[in-house]
């Protein structure tokens with residue numbers, strides 16, 4: 001079972017089957033997932049939070065605020081962090097709240113904020129299970145796209161025999177791992193991504209650089225890995241690392257180094273996405289000692305042109321390879337982006353404008369327009385960089401389908 005790098009929220013509600021969820025958490029962690037347990041207040045009557053925090057390696061979340069520190073547990077951040085949510089056991093009461101948007105605890109609030117797939121493993125007595133309100137609520141959850149892991153038949157905690165036993169932890173873990181296996185549209189594809197700025201050395205302590213933080217490129221790398229691609233990230237100097245352990249990183253400093261690495265690996269790749277903010281110029285010579293302040297003279301730095309990495313890859317692109325570029329513009333955005341698409345022989349260009357609040361360097365959000373070779377374009381609203389990465393890769397997958 002492979003759940004490597006997956007972020008899974010395990011929601012536990014107040015039913016006797018909660019004791020089995022300890023095994024589920026253990027299986028998910030063993031499969032490589034990072035697990036965050038969220039318990040409803042009633043769940044804590046059935047199983048001790050310490051058991052679950054020990055097994056998951058993370059403090060259990062139950063309240064909107066952590067009691068001793070007053071720290072706010074953000075349901076929005078949790079919802080975005082999750083690749084999947086599994087609620088096991090799900091009582092009739094929680095299912096009813098989820099179906100009807102009754103957000104009176106941390107678990108249901110997180111459920112309502114989340115974009116990830118949701119798996120619900122009901123557990124209750126047979127008569128509760130058979131009640132029309134339960135049936136209606138479960139059908140509502142299905143209509144929202146949630147996956148119901150049907151309870152099994154057997155002896156229940158009440159000693160009655162019927163349908164209502166929570167599915168065994170081994171089977172719930174299997175459902176999740178099978179889900180992630182088939183949710184890998186980029187499986188078998190090799191993607192190279194450039195990210196971050198480049199630093200062009202002036203002397204041992206100074207450089208020419210820019211404000212790029214690498215967030216957009218890293219978000220694409222993580223999302224591509226999540227979709228099953230083999231990802232190589234060629235990164236300029238940034239302060240972040242990919243979330244996914246599956247992403248292979250090659251660190252470079254200058255445009256020249258980035259160029260060399262890109263050309264070393266491009267022939268092997270199916271797709272290259274160029275998000276790096278490459279410096280267009282570099283000092284003609286690098287001083288080997290720190291340049292000292294002169295009394296009367298102001299030093300002049302002579303610049304030479306850096307290679308255009310994207311354009312050079314565009315020139316050596318073979319049929320079937322896809323090349324995607326970025327254009328961060330301040331004016332004449334569409335015309336500039338389309339010009340770069342043609343000039344660099346790209347298949348698609350992602351345009352973002354510094355005129356849009358929330359777009360560009362350093363932010364956690366971006367607002368993009370995608371242009372393709374046939375000059376069709378698609379504009380998206382302001383979204384988190386994670387969501388923007390998903391939109392870009394959706395379009396890339398469509399292009400892959402047309403070239404395969």
Ligand code: CTP
Nearest residue numbers: 274275276277278307308309310325326327328
């Ligand atoms: N790019 C590159 N190598 C360079 C410059 C740019 O690979 N030396 C890539 C960027 O990663 C991006 C695309 O080309 O995908 C456009 O980058 P941008 O800096 O906007 O393009 P320039 O050609 O440098 O145009 P401008 O005059 O706007 O700076």
